[in-house]
Amino acid sequence: MVSVTIAFAHHKGGTGKTTSCINISGFLALSTKKVLVIDLDPQANATSALGIDKNNLGESMYDVMVGAVKIEDAILETDIENIHLAPATLDLVGAESYLYRRNNRISILKRSIESIRRYYDYILIDTPPGPGLFIINGVVASDYTIVTLDPGVFALEGIETLSLIFDDINESSGVKINPRMAILTRCSKASLFAKITGKIDPVKEIRKGVEGFFDSVFTVPYGVEVYEAQLKGVPISHYKPKCKAGVAYKEIAEEVMR
Numbered sequence: 005m006v007s008v009t010i011a012f013a014h015h016k017g018g019t020g021k022t023t024s025c026i027n028i029s030g031f032l033a034l035s036t037k038k039v040l041v042i043d044l045d046p047q048a049n050a051t052s053a054l055g056i057d058k059n060n061l062g063e064s065m066y067d068v069m070v071g072a073v074k075i076e077d078a079i080l081e082t083d084i085e086n087i088h089l090a091p092a093t094l095d096l097v098g099a100e101s102y103l104y105r106r107n108n109r110i111s112i113l114k115r116s117i118e119s120i121r122r123y124y125d126y127i128l129i130d131t132p133p134g135p136g137l138f139i140i141n142g143v144v145a146s147d148y149t150i151v152t153l154d155p156g157v158f159a160l161e162g163i164e165t166l167s168l169i170f171d172d173i174n175e176s177s178g179v180k181i182n183p184r185m186a187i188l189t190r191c192s193k194a195s196l197f198a199k200i201t202g203k204i205d206p207v208k209e210i211r212k213g214v215e216g217f218f219d220s221v222f223t224v225p226y227g228v229e230v231y232e233a234q235l236k237g238v239p240i241s242h243y244k245p246k247c248k249a250g251v252a253y254k255e256i257a258e259e260v261m262r
Contacts, residue, residue, distance in 0.1 A: 006121055006122060007040075007121045007122070007123075007124040007125055007126055007127045008125070008126050008127070008147050008260075009117065009121070009126075009127040009128075009129065009145060009146045009147050010126065010127070010128050010129065010146055010147065010148060010149070010150055010260070011129040011131055011139075011142040011143045011145070011146035011148075011149045011150070012024055012025040012128065012129065012130055012131060012142075012149075012150050012152060013131045013139055013142060013143055013149050013150070013151060013152075013166070013183075014133065014151055014152055014153070014162065014166060015133055015134055015135050015139065015162070015165060015166055015169060016133055016154075016162055017133035018133075018154060019133075019152040019153055019154045019162075019189065020152040020153075020154065020187065020189030020190065020224070021045075021130055021131065021133075021152045022045065022049045022050045022053060022130050023053075023152075023189065023230060023234070024150065024152050024187050024189065024224070024253070024256075025041065025050060025128050025129075025130040026041070026050055026053045026054065026130075026234075026239050027230070027233075027239045027240045027241065027249075027250075027253040028128065028253055028256055028257045028260060029041050029087055029126070029128050029239060030084065030087070030238070030239025030240060030241030030242055030253075030257075031239070031241045031245075031253055031254045031256075031257035031258075032086075032125070032126050032257050032260065032261070033084055033085060033086035033087045033239075033241070034086075034241050034242075034245075035257070035261065036086065037086060037125040037126055037261070038086055038088075038123065038124045038125045038126075039086055039087045039088070039124060039125065039126045039127075039128065040079065040087075040088045040089070040090065040120070040123075040124045040126070040127045040128070041054065041087060041088070041089050041090070041128050041129075041130065042065065042075075042089075042090040042113070042117075042127060042128070042129045042130065042142075043065060043089065043090060043091055043092035043130050044065060044092065044096070044113070044129060044130060044131050044132060044138045044139075044141065044142055045092055045096070045130055045131065045132035045138070046092060046093070046094050046095075046096035046097045046132060047092075047094075047132065048091065048092040048093055048094065048096075049130075050089075050092070050130040051089065051091040051092050051093075052234075052237065053234045053237065053239075054082045054084065054087065054089050054237060054238075054239075055082060055083050055084075055236075055237030055238065056080060056082065056089060056091055056237075058091065058092065058093055058094075059093075061091055061093055062078075063077050063078040064078055064090075064091050064092055064093045064095065064096075065078060065090055065091065065092050065093075065096060066092070066093055066095035066096045066098070066099050068090065068113075068116055069096070069099045069102075069103065069112055069113070069116075069138075069141075070099050070102050070103075071112075074116070074119070075090055075116045075117060075119075075120060076119065076120055078090050078091065079120075083237075083238075084238060084239065084242060088124075096138070100136055100137050100138065103137045103141075104137065109137055109141075110137065110140050110141060110144050110173070110176075110177050110179075111141070111144055111145070111177075112141055113129070113141040113142065113144070113145040114141070114144055114145035116145075117145060126260070129142040129145065129146060130142075131143070135169050139169075140173055143170070143173065143179075143181050144173065144177065144179050144181075146182075147182070148182040148183070148184040148185075149170075149181060149182060149183045149184065150183075150184070150185045150186070150187060151163070151166060151183050151185070151186045151187070151218070152186070152187045152189055153186060153187065153188050153189065153210065153214065154188075154189060154190060155188055155189075155190065155191050155192070155207050155210060163186075163213075163214055163217055166183075167183075167217070170183065183217065183218060184218060184219045184220070185218055185219060185220050185221070185222070185256075185259070185260075186214050186217065186218045186220075186221045186222070187221075187222050187223075187224060187256065188207060188210060188211060188214075188221070188222070188223045188224065189224050190224070190225075190226045191207045191223045191224060191225050191226060192207070192225070192226055207223060211223065220259060222252065222255065222256050222259070223252065224249055224252040224253060224256075225248045225249055225252060226249070227247050227248055227249035227250075229243065229244045229247040229249060229250065230249050232244075240253055241253070241254070
């Protein structure tokens with residue numbers, strides 16, 4: 005078995021990278037797929053969202069990225085069957101300056117996971133915002149990238165900026181970044197009044213604008229259940245899978261498996 009490795013990426017914060025990574029991992033796990041979630045964000049939200057106390061860890065992705073330990077020494081079991089976690093801590097902030105002194109700095113993660121890929125069906129990488137070395141390591145290590153977008157007015161500008169970042173990575177490293185899927189998160193339905201008066205539906209407009217960039221585009225409706233699940237430290241698949249957001253993430257996970 006050789007895993008499929010997927011990065012969740014956007015240079016902006018608050019686009020739903022972590023939420024999408026965790027909730028897709030949950031539905032993959034329910035389908036009996038062996039999943040490893042790698043948390044590359046110093047905020048460690050993916051670590052918390054899987055029920056792991058980020059303030060009480062031994063080895064973490066900081067130690068992996070600075071070469072102190074192998075990634076297998078940092079991986080933890082979670083309470084969710086079929087999901088393992090390579091956790092993050094705030095220490096990752098200090099790792100980036102160290103990486104800039106390394107010749108092979110953009111492919112540290114790619115080389116780290118080679119020895120463990122055979123143990124998992126899917127490796128999902130949650131990257132931080134910003135065009136730094138962690139997002140670069142995430143997308144370089146991946147077979148393809150899922151881009152998450154908020155339904156705001158600057159979403160399309162964000163796609164253009166992200167495309168430039170991916171082009172820069174390609175030019176500097178020779179690695180072709182493959183952004184296969186986009187997920188519009190926290191989407192609200194257009195009101196009946198807006199439909200009657202012919203007002204623009206922002207979600208519809210953004211979806212239309214990004215479809216040319218990706219093989220597939222999905223929307224996930226806003227749902228308070230997503231945040232409730234995060235507070236409980238479980239994916240939506242293991243909390244309320246039949247809520248609207250849960251149904252949407254299940255559909256996305258099925259597309260990932262295809």
